[in-house]
């Protein structure tokens with residue numbers, strides 16, 4: 437098991453807060469993805485929005501995975517990191533004209549279009565540039581992925597994707613355009629999905645759709661991302677069960693001859709290799725509680741404040757055998773700036789290093805300068 441090893445001497449010398457990335461674990465995770473996805477026609481893209489740190493992107497690009505992007509900024513970051521343009525897909529409900537034009541100039545692999553007006557915009561821009569646009573349609577598969585409501589995207593009515601009842605018209609729009617190369621269908625049911633059943637249901641939905649559109653040439657099926665990780669036990673489960681995940685699609689998707697399947701995993705690839713490292717500024721005694729105030733808060737890692745997420749909290753430097761209950765909070769002027777309540781930790785003192793584990797996804801990439809704070813830096817394992 438690749439338990440993350442923290443180089444305390446190097447870490448003590450760093451300005452906190454910063455992100456620490458265990459690149460050995462990242463590499464082992466990528467290897468596991470590649471091994472487990474080696475079925476005919478399967479292609480994995482990394483969802484850049486989970487973490488666009490250039491070092492991380494470079495490593496993933498070098499491994500041969502493709503990139504899933506949601507803005508022209510991400511497309512540029514992916515290209516700079518070495519992802520070949522044909523392996524880049526571009527999703528998102530609000531692609532601007534400028535973004536569409538730039539993506540066409542880069543000759544990216546596919547636009548995942550999410551509405552009729554977007555298809556029309558892509559067509560018009562493609563025509564004006566004289567470049568045929570590869571387009572897949574994002575279908576809302578109407579599956580409840582049982583995750584947090586902010587990160588469930590596959591239900592009947594939300595801003596993502598095209599409702600199944602409106603799909604035929606959107607396909608027609610693509611098919612009749614000489615400036616659109618219709619590639620296939622795209623789905624994404626949500627994020628941090630740990631029970632694999634929703635993915636099996638997704639396969640069934642896709643099979644039904646393929647049965648409905650028998651005359652339609654569908655060269656690619658993109659099943660999105662969303663595979664979850666174990667936030668409670670990062671050392672027990674440092675690498676998600678990719679074997680089971682890919683097996684579900686291999687066993688349940690009824691593919692047509694030659695059909696390609698694309699995956700867009702973000703969190704599952706990068707979450708466990710990253711930790712936010714903070715330093716204890718004060719240990720404050722309240723009336724009934726003790727507070728550990730650390731020097732990184734929701735500006736460094738917003739998931740607890742934004743999604744009520746919980747990251748495993750570890751005191752990396754305390755050598756005490758005694759334990760205490762603490763609330764672990766950040767320095768930001770918001771009461772949601774809390775990492776944990778009643779956390780059982782070894783006796784903690786000012787200056788200790790505290791890690792928020794499993795923070796490699798949707799961590800550094802969401803950091804902000806609120807309260808005029810500096811962005812967290814990053815440190816990589818050797």
Ligand SMILES: *Cc1c(COP(=O)(O)O)cnc(C)c1O
Nearest residue numbers: 483624627661662700701702703
């Ligand atoms: C966010 C997103 C992903 C990646 O989601 P993870 O939960 O990080 O795997 C993939 N595809 C689309 C369309 C997304 O919006």
